[in-house]
Amino acid sequence: xxxxxxxxxxxxxxxxxxxxxxxxxxxxxxxxxxxxxxxxxxxxxxxxxxxxxxxxxxxxxxxxxxxxxxxxxxxxxxxxxxxxxxxxxxxxxxxxxxxxxxxxxxxxxxxxxxxxxxxxxxxxxxxxxxxxxxxxxxxxxxxxxxxxxxxxxxxxxxxxxxxxxxxxxxxxxxxxxxxxxxxxxxxxxxxxxxxxxxxxxxxxxxxxxxxxxxxxxxxxxxxxxxxxxxxxxxxxxxxxxxxxxxxxxxxxxxxxxxxxxxxxxxxxxxxxxx
Amino acid sequence: xxxxxxxxxxxxxxxxxxxxxxxxxxxxxxxxxxxxxxxxxxxxxxxxxxxxxxxxxxxxxxxxxxxxxxxxxxxxxxxxxxxxxxxxxxxxxxxxxxxxxxxxxxxxxxxxxxxxxxxxxxxxxxxxxxxxxxxxxxxxxxxxxxxxxxxxxxxxxxxxxxxxxxxxxxxxxxxxxxxxxxxxxxxxxxxxxxxxxxxxxxxxxxxxxxxxxxxxxxxxxxxxxxxxxxxxxxxxxxxxxxxxxxxxxxxxxxxxxxxxxxxxxxxxxxxxxxxxxxxxxxxxxxxxxxxxxxxxxxxxxxxxxxxxxxxxxxxxxxxxxxxxxxxxxxxxxxxxxxxxxxxxxxxxxxxxxxxxxxxxxxxxxxxxxxxxxxxxxxxxxxxxxxxxxxxxxxxxxxxxxxxxxxxxxxxxxxxxxxxxxxxxxxxxxxxxxxxxxxxxxxxxxxxxxxxxxxxxxxxxxxxxxxxxxxxxxx
Ligand code: SF4
Numbered sequence: 001x002x003x004x005x006x007x008x009x010x011x012x013x014x015x016x017x018x019x020x021x022x023x024x025x026x027x028x029x030x031x032x033x034x035x036x037x038x039x040x041x042x043x044x045x046x047x048x049x050x051x052x053x054x055x056x057x058x059x060x061x062x063x064x065x066x067x068x069x070x071x072x073x074x075x076x077x078x079x080x081x082x083x084x085x086x087x088x089x090x091x092x093x094x095x096x097x098x099x100x101x102x103x104x105x106x107x108x109x110x111x112x113x114x115x116x117x118x119x120x121x122x123x124x125x126x127x128x129x130x131x132x133x134x135x136x137x138x139x140x141x142x143x144x145x146x147x148x149x150x151x152x153x154x155x156x157x158x159x160x161x162x163x164x165x166x167x168x169x170x171x172x173x174x175x176x177x178x179x180x181x182x183x184x185x186x187x188x189x190x191x192x193x194x195x196x197x198x199x200x201x202x203x204x205x206x207x208x209x210x211x212x213x214x215x216x217x218x219x220x221x222x223x224x225x226x227x228x229x230x231x232x233x234x235x236x237x238x239x240x241x242x243x244x245x246x247x248x249x250x251x252x253x254x255x256x257x258x259x260x261x262x263x264x265x266x267x268x269x270x271x272x273x274x
Numbered sequence: 275x276x277x278x279x280x281x282x283x284x285x286x287x288x289x290x291x292x293x294x295x296x297x298x299x300x301x302x303x304x305x306x307x308x309x310x311x312x313x314x315x316x317x318x319x320x321x322x323x324x325x326x327x328x329x330x331x332x333x334x335x336x337x338x339x340x341x342x343x344x345x346x347x348x349x350x351x352x353x354x355x356x357x358x359x360x361x362x363x364x365x366x367x368x369x370x371x372x373x374x375x376x377x378x379x380x381x382x383x384x385x386x387x388x389x390x391x392x393x394x395x396x397x398x399x400x401x402x403x404x405x406x407x408x409x410x411x412x413x414x415x416x417x418x419x420x421x422x423x424x425x426x427x428x429x430x431x432x433x434x435x436x437x438x439x440x441x442x443x444x445x446x447x448x449x450x451x452x453x454x455x456x457x458x459x460x461x462x463x464x465x466x467x468x469x470x471x472x473x474x475x476x477x478x479x480x481x482x483x484x485x486x487x488x489x490x491x492x493x494x495x496x497x498x499x500x501x502x503x504x505x506x507x508x509x510x511x512x513x514x515x516x517x518x519x520x521x522x523x524x525x526x527x528x529x530x531x532x533x534x535x536x537x538x539x540x541x542x543x544x545x546x547x548x549x550x551x552x553x554x555x556x557x558x559x560x561x562x563x564x565x566x567x568x569x570x571x572x573x574x575x576x577x578x579x580x581x582x583x584x585x586x587x588x589x590x591x592x593x594x595x596x597x598x599x600x601x602x603x604x605x606x607x608x609x610x611x612x613x614x615x616x617x618x619x620x621x622x623x624x625x626x627x628x629x630x631x632x633x634x635x636x637x638x639x640x641x642x643x644x645x646x647x648x649x650x651x652x653x654x655x656x657x658x659x660x661x662x663x664x665x666x667x668x669x670x671x672x673x674x675x676x677x678x679x680x681x682x683x684x685x686x687x688x689x690x691x692x693x694x695x696x697x698x699x700x701x702x703x704x705x706x707x708x709x710x711x712x713x714x715x716x717x718x719x720x721x722x723x724x725x726x727x728x729x730x731x732x733x734x735x736x737x738x739x740x741x742x743x744x745x746x747x748x
Contacts, residue, residue, distance in 0.1 A: 030733050032684075036694045037726060039733035058737055063690035069681045071638060072673065073660030077681030084685055112654075161639035194597045198637025203718025204673070205635055207291050210722035211601040212637075215297075241723035244709055270708065 024054040024142070027092035029085070031102045032064040033233040041233060044261035045098045045134055052142035059088040065102040067199050070109055078113045079120075086110075086123050094141070095131040098257050099232050100163020101199070103133035108166055133163055135231050135256055139172035145179050149262045152182040153226035157256075158216070158239060159192045160232035173231060173256045180259060186223040190216075197238040213242045221248060227264075228253045277422040280608035280624055283631040290602040296432070300603050303431040307594040310538025311645070318534060327527045329649045332585035335485075335518050336576065342485040342518045343567070349488030353550030355563040363393035363623075366568045370477065370510055371398055373564055377508055379404055379474035385492065385499040386410035387479020388426050388588060389514050391610040392623060393568060395477070407469045409498040411462055418445045424604030426611060427536050427590035432603060466498075476502040476560065478548075480513035481587070482528065483565075486521040489549045490565065493532065497544045509548070509560035514568050516584040522547070528587055531647035535589035571622040583618050583655060585648040592642035592652060598635055607632055614642035614652040621659055630663040691734050698728045 026049050030042040042058070049056045063084065069077035085106065089095045097103040110124040138144040155177065163169035177183060196202060196212025203209075216239055220228055228243075228251055230236050240253035258267055278286045290296055315321050335342055347357045360366035374382055382404055384390060399406035408417040412430035416423060418441045423429030430438075435453065442461050443449045450461040478499050480490040490511050492499040503509045519525045533539045552559030575583055593599045593613025604612035609620040609629065617632040626633075633656045642652045663669055683690045704713040705727035712720045719725055729736075 032690075032694065035691075035733040036697055037728045039729050039731075039736050042733040042737070058734075060691075060734065060738070061687040063687045064680075064684040066681075066684065069677055069684075071657065071660070072669070072677045073657065073662070073664035074677050074681060075661050075664070077678060077685075080685035081681060084687055088687075112657075161637070161641070165640040165644055192641075194637045194639035194641070196597065196637060198639070200677070201634070201637045205287070205598075206718045206721055208287060208598055208601055208635065209637075211291055211297070212597050213723065215601075237726055238723065241709075241719070241725060244724040244726075245722070 025093045026054040026056050027089045027095045028056050028058045029062055029065070029089065029095055029097045029102065029106075030058060031097055031099045031233065033237070034098060037237065038233055038255070040263055040267050041098050041255045041257055044255065044257040044263050045096070047261040047263075048134070048138055048144070048146075048257055049096065049142075051146075052138055052144035054094070054142065057092070061088055065097070065105040066110075067101065067105050070105065070113070071199055071201075075113045078109075079117075082110050082113065082124065083120070086120070086127050089131075090123055090127050092130065094137065095127065096134050096137050097131070098134040098255065099234070100133045100160045100167055100169055101232055101234060103131055104162040104166040106131045133167050133169055133231065135173045135176070136163075136167060136169045139175060144176070146176055146260045147179070149179070149260060150181040150183075151227075151259055151264050154184040154186050154224075155227040155229045155259075156186045156188040156220060156223040156225040157191060158188060158195060158220070158228060158230040158235055160230055160235045161192070161194050163231050164192045169231060173229070176260055177229070177256065183227075183259070186225040188223055189219045195235045195238050197232075197234045199234065202238060209238075210242075213238050217242050217246065217248070220251065225251060227251065227259070229256045229259060231256050275419065275421040275605075278605050278608040280620055280629045280632065283606070283608060283629075283635070286606040286608055287602050287635070290606040296603050297601055299432060299434060300600050303425070303428055304594040304600055307427075307537065307590075311535060311591060311594070312538075314534040314538040314540065318530075318540075321531075321534075324527045324530055325647055325649060328531045328587075328647060329585060331519055331524045331528060332516075332587075332648055333581075335520060335524075336516065336581050336584050339515065339518070339576070342520060343515060345485040346483055346488055346518060347567075349486065350550065350565060351488070353488050353563075355488060355550040355565055358564060358566045359569075360393075360566055361569045363568070363570045366393040366512060366566050366570065367395050367398040369566050370395060370512060371402060371404075373508065373510055374404060374475050377474060379508075381405045381407060381469070381473050382475045382477055383407045383409050383470060383473040383502045383506065384413075384477045385479070385494065385502040386413045386429070387477075387512060388423075388610055389479050389512050389568060390477065391423060392514075393512065393570060395512065407466070407473065409466055409470065409496075409502050410494070411459065411496055411498075414462055414466065415441060418442075422605065423610065424612065425590060425593060426588050426615075432605065470498075470501045471505055473502075473506045475508045475510060476504075476506040477510045477512065478503055480511050480517050480565075481532070482519050482525040483513055483517045484520075484522055484525060484547070485518055487547075487549065489522075489547045491525060491529075491545065491547050493529065493542050493545050495537075495539075495543045500544060500546055503546075503548060503560065504558050507560060508562045509551075509564070511548070511563075511565040512568060513565065514570070515572055516586070528648075532587050532589050535587075535591040535645070535647040575622050578622075579658070580618070580622065580655060582650050583615075583622075585650055586615055586619075587648060588615075589647055591645045591647065592650075595641045595645045597637065597639065597641070602635075614656070615650070618652060618655045618659065626659060626662055626666065627668055630659065630668045633659040633663065691732065694732050695735060698730075698732055701725070701728050702730075 066081035114121040196209040415430040599613040710725040
């Protein structure tokens with residue numbers, strides 16, 4: 001395939017035009033946190049995307065979306081990482097990430113660092129146009145609803161900031177979760193207030209982050225839910241880590257995709273999802 | 275209370291987090307502000323329209339700043355106002371004090387103005403032979419307490435009612451012995467009334483400067499601006515040049531945004547347009563009017579691509595909704611302007627070298643931008659200041675090293691995958707019952723929370739294995 005066709009010139013609309021709806025070719029960017037800490041979210045994503053009628057491929061040469069460099073102000077470092085990501089993913093019909101903040105990084109922030117490089121800017125813009133956060137992609141693009149999934153108990157939902165504010169992910173996960181038999185929703189007070197993770201922020205300003213997450217934990221506990229669900233591994237690790245440090249084992253943190261793919265029992269039993 | 279310095283941000287933060295009640299005290303005000311703003315916006319369906327209108331007015335005026343400044347000056351002069359220009363805060367303060375001295379003023383009344391704080395006017399008066407009297411209730415409280423302001427709309431929000439009771443009993447000539455808010459307000463009114471009438475000079479800020487009339491607009495709830503401005507012989511306005519708008523019609527959408535975003539009110543009790551000195555047929559008013567137009571870093575912001583920040587109408591919504599501000603409070607920032615807008619402004623008013631730590635004290639959650647009535651992309655601006663700090667190497671060496679090493683790995687996916695696998699093996703060694711309590715090089719995380727135990731191997735490792743089995747089985 002010639003480089004020309006695959007690069008900047010291609011727009012989303014003609015990508016959609018030449019697409020047979022039943023065969024959405026999706027490149028899954030698992031994100032570095034899921035890759036190292038919680039592979040089951042990656043497998044849950046594959047399961048759900050396939051159920052939704054997509055063909056899923058996971059490019060092996062993927063790393064990180066570049067947020068640590070970008071948020072530290074290291075534009076050159078961000079570009080170096082972004083070159084890789086663009087090359088790996090620009091030829092898919094869609095690029096999907098099981099994380100609001102990493103998806104927002106590609107959708108909104110890549111273009112910031114390529115302002116002075118028109119060719120890369122065009123490629124970054126194209127990538128932005130085909131990139132989606134997993135849960136909103138399943139509902140908004142694939143019109144997917146889970147079927148036959150059961151989980152007894154109640155959940156509360158933490159809307160991660162990038163997903164909620166930058167990408168408007170709110171209804172979609174709740175809509176899908178409402179189809180899980182046995183699962184009830186308990187609304188979280190201040191559901192869209194930051195949990196204090198903030199990527200590098202939580203280690204740079206560990207004590208401020210701690211004060212923030214402590215408050216989040218209070219709100220989560222007040223719901224008396226069995227599960228804390230969300231769409232971002234970073235926030236979930238932060239809140240779950242604080243819950244555990246404070247000795248609260250009664251509430252389990254899971255990624256929404258894990259629940260929707262029916263992996264919850266297995267994960268809670270301590271097994272790998274693959 | 276000694277004012278914190280911006281360069282001591284880390285210490286200021288530790289001090290703030292160690293105050294057990296601070297969080298509660300802040301939330302008492304910010305939570306109410308959040309709720310009232312939300313209600314006001316819900317009852318104002320044109321909000322988004324007004325917002326983009328407000329943004330347009332500001333952007334337009336900023337783009338043609340020179341033109342509107344000239345127009346304002348011409349019209350202000352025509353009204354009989356004396357116009358002064360100050361390029362720095364110090365210069366502005368000096369102009370104000372010189373005017374006061376020319377009039378041999380002994381007492382000056384001042385209505386709340388953050389610009390006054392910015393240019394160091396309060397200190398300048400305190401170091402002079404003149405008596406400074408703050409007439410805004412909250413400013414009055416912090417003046418008695420000797421505190422710097424902790425919020426741009428509620429400068430005394432860090433003080434509890436008990437504090438106020440104590441302060442008033444100590445300082446008011448005829449204090450109240452009740453703890454009821456109305457009685458406390460009356461006590462302050464008794465104390466301030468005589469001072470209003472015996473003041474030699476009144477000093478105010480300005481919320482909007484109208485270019486087509488040369489007038490200045492004040493927005494208050496207590497009427498203290500009017501009482502500060504009208505009785506004394508001389509009135510001095512200090513205003514940042516970004517306060518300009520073309521006309522009253524342009525100020526209106528901004529006013530609608532300002533009051534709702536600040537306090538959730540549709541309108542404040544007092545909105546007054548001041549038009550120069552008393553004219554022959556006027557019933558009252560100052561005999562002499564001055565306006566000091568202050569740059570203090572604003573044109574530099576314009577030149578440095580920070581023009582969006584000049585839209586700010588000082589409503590305080592960004593700090594009311596900031597999760598970091600809510601925990602550390604205004605004093606920690608060490609600046610007149612705290613919270614998100616302060617973290618963007620302070621590096622320009624001070625220097626980035628001194629105030630770059632504040633730009634990093636943000637989780638980039640985007641709530642401030644979401645509520646800003648003039649669409650200032652605060653996270654983007656903070657990020658661009660971080661990029662400047664990075665280029666100028668203001669970042670601590672260790673942070674730079676960590677970020678650069680991470681980027682160096684991440685741009686080599688094979689190496690990144692390999693190191694991720696190694697990371698999992700190491701974490702496994704430190705894991706107990708699904709959690710890591712402590713581990714080398716993770717103290718930033720594990721000091722305050724546990725780290726979840728990773729699965730047996732990385733996703734990529736499991737995925738490749740799975741694919742192999744699938745293909746092998748096929
Ligand atoms: S930045 Fe926006 S929200 Fe913050 S004070 Fe200024 S106008 Fe208000």
